[in-house]
Amino acid sequence: MLERLNEAMEYIESHLGERIEVADLARTATTSEYHFRRMFSALAGVPLAEYIRRRRMTVAGAEVLGHPDRTLLEVAVRYGYDTGEGFARAFRAVHGIGPGEARRTGAVLRSQQRLTFRLVVEGSSAMNYRLVEKGEFRVVGRRARVPLIHEGPNPAIAEFIRSIGREELERIAALSGQEPAGLVGVSDQLDPSRAEGTELDYYHGVVTGPVPSDEGAEEGLDSLPVPAGTWAVFTNDGEFPQALQYLWRDVFTQWFPSNPYASRPGPEILSVRLYEEGRRAAAELWIPVERAERPEREPGR
Structure with a gap:
C-alpha cells in the first residue's frame, strides 16, 4: 500500500502544471477516491488539496525568484493558471506575499517538502x-x-x-x-x-x-x-x-x-x-x- 501511495506522490510531482484529479491518484494507489482522501489526510496531517496547492506554489515560487527572464504570467500559465490574478491569490495564500513583490524584494518564501511515505516499525502494541x-x-x-x-x-x-x-x-x-x-x-x-x-x-x-x-x-x-x-x-x-x-x-x-x-x-x-x-x-x-x-x-x- 505504501509503495502505491508513493507512486501517487510521484504522479502529483509530474503533473503540478496540470489539473490533478483525485480519481487518477486513487487509481494509481489502487483504492477508492474516498479512501485515498482519508488515508492521505491521516498519514500526511494535511488535506490532499492543500498539499497539492502548497507543492505547486513551492515550485512556482522557485521559478518566480530563480528565473527573472520569465514573466509572471508565463509562470502562472506554466502552473495551470489562466490569469495572473488567480496565480497571485494562490501564491499569496501560501507565501504571504504576492509574486511581483517577492521577485522585487527577493523575499523569503515558504517551502512544502515533497512527501514520501515510509513504514516505521514500532511493534510495541497491537490493535x-x-x-x-x-x-x-x-x-x-x-x-x-x-x-x-x-x-x-x-x-x-x-x-x-x-x-x-x-x-x-x-x-x-x-x-x-x-x-x-x-x-x-x-x-x-x-x-x-x-x-x-x-x-x-x-x-x-x-x-x-x-x-x-x-x-x-x-x-x-x-x-x-x-x-x-x-x-x-x-x-x-x-x-x-x-x-x-x-x-x-x-x-x-x-x-x-x-x-x-x-x-x-x-x-x-x-x-x-x-x-x-x-x-x-x-x-x-x-x-x-x-x-x-x-x-x-x-x-x-
Missing part, C-alpha cells in the same frame, strides 16, 4: 479489532452540525450533549435495539479533506432497527438510515479524550496500510464508557469498510 457484517439499521437521536477537532475536547459537541437534557437522553437510550448498545456518538457527512474546523453531522443517539417499532416513541428525534455492510470494530482504553482521537489516527495510519480493507462512505460510530470521574474511557469505534481489491502488478514493475 484490537473484529469485523462485523451488519444489516440495514438506523441511528435515532438528536443531531447537530459541529466543527471537527483533531485534538482535545470538542466544545461544540459537549455543549450540544448538555443541551439535550436528562429526560430526553433516557427516552433516546430506551430505543437502543442493536449493537453497539446504549447511547453512541455518530459522525456523518464529514468533509473529504478531514481538515480541522470543517463541519460534520454529529448524532447523539442509539442504533436501532431499520423500521420504527413505535413511531410515537421517536417523535421529535432525528433519524439516519444506514445501509447494510461490513464494519471494522476497534477497541481501546485510555485517557479521555486523547486516547479516542489517537484511535481514529491509528486506524488510518496503521491498520488500513496493514490490512486488505479500505474505508467506504458511511457514518462512524463511537461507543464510550467513562470512568475515573471522566478522566479515562473504554471505547469501541465502528468504521465502515470494504474489501480492498489489490490488482496484480504488471511484469517488470
